[in-house]
Amino acid sequence: MATLRPRILYSFAFIMNSATGVLVVGLPLLGIRFGASALHLGLLGSAGAFVYALSCPFGGRLSDRSGRWRSGRRGSLIASCSLLVLVDCFIFFVSGLRDVFVIAVCGSFCTAFFWPPLQAWLAEIGGKERLAERLGFFNLSWSLGIMVGPMIGGFHVAALVRHKWERHAEQMLVSLAEANRQGTLYDWTFNEWLHGSSGHPMGFEQQAWSAAMFLYASHAVQTGKLALFDDLLAAKPAAAVAAESDEPILRPGGGPA
Helix, strand or coil: CCCCCCCHHHHHHHHHHHHHHHHHHHHHHHHHHCCCCCHHHHHHHHHHHHHHHHHHHHHHHHCCCCCCCCCCHHHHHHHHHHHHHHHHHHHHHHCCCCHHHHHHHHHHHHHHHHHHHHHHHHHCCCCCHHHHHHHHHHHHHHHHHHHHHHHHHHHHHHHHHCCCHHHHHHCCCCCCCCHHHHHCCCCCCCCCCHHHHHHHHEEECCCHHHHHHHHHHHHHHCCCCCHHHHHHHHHHHHHHHHHHCCCCCCCCCCCCC
């Protein structure tokens, strides 16, 4: 049976939970934007959890099959991770509450075919004597991944400003502010992440990356400029600038493409 180095598995865990973090923060806020009630938000989290629970046994069984690249654990990890990143991209094309539910279900289905094979593989490789060390790095990897979700939200706003979608950038900034403002004891705690169904702030408070990217996004909306990135673009060779096309393409659901 094919094996992977632990560091590669850690990278998979980081990427997967980074993509998951985008959905955990973004989907409840998108639901609220499209008029979701408290019941809708509860069903949103329940639907994803239900699909994940039903799909996990099939994901684990599939991962135990030995054989070629596409039928073994390696193929399951790569396919599910790639599909979840693709699901994240569809956030740009959401046009209603139904789309939010579809993305939540698809994201949960992808994760069900990822975590069972990764955790089983992690336990088998390298021997039992270093299992505690591998599990420690594994937990560090997925924890770092789930933390970057709010930070990616800041880059999302900056990208909208860069493409001259000011109205959409302002709407996204309001959603990002609502996410960062929530706290258990006081406002503006800049938590690590939000609960997928209730939107309740979770994890540790006063996270620098969440606060920094909110300030970056706010500055971008107010000034129309992207600190650092505008300087990098200004240094791009003239020939490269002339060859590129920054014209947006309008598609159903809005957002630049």
